[in-house]
Amino acid sequence: MSVITTRREGDVLIVTADSPPVNALGAAVRQGLIDAIAEAEGDDAVKAVIIIAAGRTFFAGADITEFGKPLAEPSLPTVCDRIEACAKPVVAAIHGTALGGGLEVALACHYRIAVPSARLGLPEVKLGIIPGAGGTQRLPRVVGVEAATPIVVTGSPVGAAKAQAIGLVDRLAGETTLAADALALAQEIIGKPRPVSSERRDRLGQNDAQAITEYRTKNARKLAGFEAPEAAFEALTAASELSFADGMAREGELFHRLLAGDQSRALRHVFFAERAAAKVDGVAAGTTPAAIGSVGILGAGTMGGGIAMNFLSAGVPVTILEREQAALDRGVATIRRNYEATAAKGRMTPDDVERAMRLLTPTLNLEDLANCDLVIEAVFELMAIKKDVFRRLDATIKKDAILATNTSFLNVDEIAAITSRPENVIGLHFFSPANVMKLLEVVRGEKTADQVLVTAMALAKKIGKVAVVSGVCHGFIGNRMLVPRQDQADALVLEGASPAEVDQVLLDFGFPMGPFQMTDLAGMDIGWDPEKTASSTVREILCEMGRLGQKSGAGYYDYDASRKRTPSDVVGKVIRDFATAHNIPQRSIGRDEILERLLYPLVNEGSLILEEGMAQRASDIDIVWLNGYGWPAYTGGPMFWADTVGLDTVVAGLRRHADKIDGLRISSLLEKKAAAGERFNA
Known part of the structure; x- marks a missing residue:
């Protein structure tokens, strides 16, 4: 079956993309679009063209399977130029998302119509590159530099209503009538002048440079260290100051320079690593998640309240337990205050706040959690307390419920052993503040059932977390690796x-x-x-x-x-x-030694975690540190960074500093890979 099909509807040619799951702009799709435009131009009966997509979305971007491979012709810039040059008006009919190359195709069309739920954006900076098919040149010509800048520089999409307000979308369709509404628009514009994005200058102005400078200054801290946003500013400046042809040449130079750079390689690694983290090894085929219709949480403090907000925001009812009324009232008030602060920033409506709060049931009674499908404890980090809590939970909560501990260090298997259902016990290590931090370490106990693990991963996705599976070891993945870094930080200050x-x-x-x-x-x-x-x-x-x-x-x-x-x-x-x-002589210590002693032992601990089977893959460790510990994304995470530095360099550094690193045990996996010239991430 062809990924691009055409059919006539009166004097309008309907070009339909059907390349599941997201209509990625692979080589066959690109060639199909070229052929469809040629068909339209060669048929005198065709007066207008509509490009629309079957399935759940318009073109959602490039074909990720082509990353790192020689690009097959026709290139996306060629496709966009061909669409824009069509002598007959072309309408982009957008539903789902128009992202990256998808938006570049839409910008090359002469008109754009979208359903209200559609989202449009240029997320390339998140992969360490900029749009390479005219996105940085056509977008500012269509919406103006000021409106284009945040879209290109942050990679964050805009909704259809915002897109219409800034001039990116010409008309909103009915949510279920996109095809008919696009046809009506196409028939309406027949015989009228075609708005050609590349030829427009009406949205460019004398204040463009100032708008770019102000945005760069305002967001300097957030963008620090990232090369792609800086290149995006350069490309937007080119759009404002140069001809379209010269601007495209500048965009191309910047795109190819970034594509070949370390940051793009690192950020593309992150992109694939996040997807890999969702795949769980060793689970029986066909295992499906259990339905979680309600959640109980023990503890209404900072952590418990933050955990509760994740589920409330996802529409899951929560019963939250405290020992004393004052603590319970404080916790509920904090949850409401956090939601109201979010609403004050325009990220929620007052109705959204009330909707979330109505899902919250505060209680002092453990029995009120008896019928919850999942219960998470967020009590004091002491094994005796955890065991007592789980003993009571096991006696009170329905037998098929999942019991989860939010421990950050303690042995999940030891906690599970106190219950009569160790197969239903799992670790869910949220990071503080739990309603903000994206990471969730899902700790798989020795007896944790496959369905319980799969349920936890599905639930993490539902509440917007990036989940990584860890085995049971002290500190799991992230905190275990943090310990040697902190030990070396403490040692370094004592040494000078x-x-x-x-x-x-x-x-x-x-x-x-x-x-x-x-x-x-x-x-x-x-x-x-x-x-x-x-x-x-x-x-x-x-x-x-x-x-x-x-x-x-x-x-x-x-x-x-x-x-x-x-x-x-x-x-x-x-x-x-x-x-x-303590007879520790002090001396001047150089920056290189400080960096090596802070990060090399951390990488070594990550390798030990892999060696022991506590993490499924090196990229999972990267995801933990990127989402939970502030590791800079543009270096790809600790294990990818070590690959970039060279594992032989890391091993040599560990040996050089061995006398200053108490208890150092260099990972045999690390030594083996270093000796063989291998990497953690293939």
């Missing part, structure tokens, strides 16, 4: 680097914050017991001094009223005195 120097190395690498900033933000006193304190670490001494982090105005740094940080002389002296007392 300041907390600010250590943090700055990771900031320059692309992390949003360094280890000491992170500790100050979270609170120095997490895990600190003032009754048992013994001045055994620098952190413990600082806690004894009342330096508990940002919340107390002092931690590793000093903070002013606006929480602006400055290095602390007091902390510097505490560190020097502690080092002297």
Whole structure:
């Protein structure tokens, strides 16, 4: 069956794309579009053309199976130029999404009509590239530079109503009458002048450069380190200042430079890694997820409330349990306050807030959770408490319900063993703030049933999380790898680097914050017991001094009223005195050593996790660190970054610093791959 078919409807040629699942613009589709335009031009009875798609969406972008391969002709720029040059008016009829190359095809058409639910965008920057088929040149000519800039630079799509408001869409169709409405538009424009996007100058103006500069300045922090957004600014400037032909040449130069660069390779790796993470190894074929119609949550604090919001926002009823009324009221009030803050930013309506809150049932009674399909505990991180909670849950909650622990370190199998249903127990490690952070570590216990695991993964998708399966080990994937990094950060300051120097190395690498900033933000006193304190670490001494982090105005740094940080002389002296007392000589430490000692042990721990079968694949580890720990996306994640650096370089660095890394055990998998010149990610 052909992926592009044509049929006449009176004097209009209907060109239909049917290439499931998303009508990607592969070679056959591109050639089919060229042939369809030629057919229209060769038939005097055809007065207008409609390009429409079967299935669930208009063209949703490039064919990802062609990534990294020589591109077959005709190229997408050729297709777009051919559509635009058609002597007969061409209408793009859009439903679902018109993304990337799909929007570039629509921009080449002379008119665009879309259903209200459609979304249009140019997400190429998320792959480390820019549009390469005229998107950066036609879009600003159609909607103006100011409106085009966020679409091109962020890669975020716009809805059909917004698209119509900025001039990207000419008309909205009925949600179920796109074909008929597109036909009516096509018949209406027959004989009228064709608006040719590449020839338009009416939306370009003298203030374009200022608009680009203002947007770049406003978003500098968010875009820092990424090459593609900077190239997008250059391409948009070219659209404003150059002819269409020269602008296209500039777009092409930028596109090909980025495509061959490290960042694009890294971000394309991330794209495929996210999809791979959703695939679970070792599950029986045909296993389907159980229906989850209601969720119970133990704990209405910051974590429990955040977890609840994920389900409420997805339309899943939640019963939330606390021990005391005051804590319960506080938790419910925080959930409402968070939703109202979201509504104040225009991301929800007041009705949306009330709809979510109506799904929430607060209670002090464990029995009120008895009929929930899934119960998640978010109580204090202590094994004795977790076991007591699961013992009571097992006795109270219906027998086919799934019981989940939100533990970040503890042994899920040990918790499951306290119940009569270990096959229905799983770890669901949310990251704080749980209603914001995208990562969910799904911890597969030794006895966790396949259906329970598949259900957890499906549920993660429903609530908008990026889920990664982990085996049971201390700290699972992310926190286990974080430990050696923090150990080295602590060691480096005792050897002479300041907390600010250590943090700055990771900031320059692309992390949003360094280890000491992170500790100050979270609170120095997490895990600190003032009754048992013994001045055994620098952190413990600082806690004894009342330096508990940002919340107390002092931690590793000093903070002013606006929480602006400055290095602390007091902390510097505490560190020097502690080092002297423990016979640790201090010295000047270079940036390269700091980076290697922070990141190489982390990569080594990731390799040990793979070696032990605690992660399914190296790319899963990358996804954990990208979505939960602020690893800069443009380096691809820790394991991809190690591949880029060279695994032999990582092993050599670990050996060079071995005497400074307590308890170092270099992964045999890492050594083997390094010796063979192999990579973690093929």
